[in-house]
Amino acid sequence: MSLLEVKELVKHYAGKRGIFAGHQEKVRAVDGVSFSLARGETLGLVGESGCGKSTLGRLVVRLEEPTAGKIFFTGEEISGWTGRKLRELRSRFQIIFQDSSSSLNSRRTAGAIIEEPLANFGMRKGERRERVRELLTLVGLEPEHAAHYPHEFSGGQRQRINIARALTLQPELIVCDEPVSSLDVSIRAQILNLLRELKKRMGLSYLFISHDLAAVNYLVDRVAVMYLGKIVEMLPAEGLVSQARHPYTLALLRAVPEPDPRQRTGQKPVMRGEPPDPVSPPAGCRFHPRCPEARDVCRQNEPVLREVEEGQLVACHLS
């Protein structure tokens, strides 16, 4: 049984109001996404800015309500859960965001930040303090750091505090939303290593969101490539470079200048031209206006995501 399974997940946001009465644009942030994640597995989610990665991550941990579709966690459908049931479920999955500073309350010590979820779950004070010390050590900080405030830490250390807090309630799944993008290049590899170690040690599963194909390939078991609200290719990470077929995945791969994540600098534009507006995706294949292989059928018919090799799914008429 999968740890997580999503079926035809959709999230449309209300966009601008049109000039006609009653007309409201729809931002199709996530537009029919299905995948599953096994226990202990890391699935990488990549794609250009605005393709819907963070929205999908927030839907999975139930921080957003889906417009349509279903989410199953350990086989149970959780999409409709509310109230106490949802609060209890929240301890089983967590999310780590890109910006390590803004996700920490500057007026609270690292210890208080990490401890907070434990207090909410009724653990006694002495036990909580002990658990905080353990967690700080686990993420490579010192127990004494519990008394320090966020501004006293470096960016990498702050992200370690976020990771400790995410681990407080021993979750089964962590959504990592670009957890190293805002860090110095020299620190990125350290945080990725930490995430990899913690996964092994604690049997965690990750949905790992990134712009950076190199970082993803370093950490994940499978890669899902997203374009304008849809997954266009999904394949095992070890086959990414040699077996990828979708023209968009190939373009992303060509845009990776340096395979070693420690050598990378910043986020580069991945290809010429911008993705179209998710308010009005192109007809047929959404990628056709930018695809070097596009032909008539691509402008008329939308390709479905289908298995082309064992474990590899592609949505392209040519595959």
Ligand SMILES: Nc1ncnc2c1ncn2[C@@H]1O[C@H](COP(=O)(O)OP(=O)(O)OP(=O)(O)O)[C@@H](O)[C@H]1O
């Ligand atoms: N609350 C919201 N209201 C309206 N539109 C939204 C909202 N959140 C996201 N969007 C839109 O949905 C689309 C997907 O956004 P999302 O943040 O999920 O993309 P992303 O792939 O995470 O991008 P990035 O790589 O820049 O973080 C974008 O067009 C975005 O502007």
Ligand code: SF4
């Ligand atoms: S379906 Fe056509 S336009 Fe879309 S990716 Fe394949 S070749 Fe390109």
Ligand SMILES: [Mg+2]
């Ligand atoms: Mg995002």
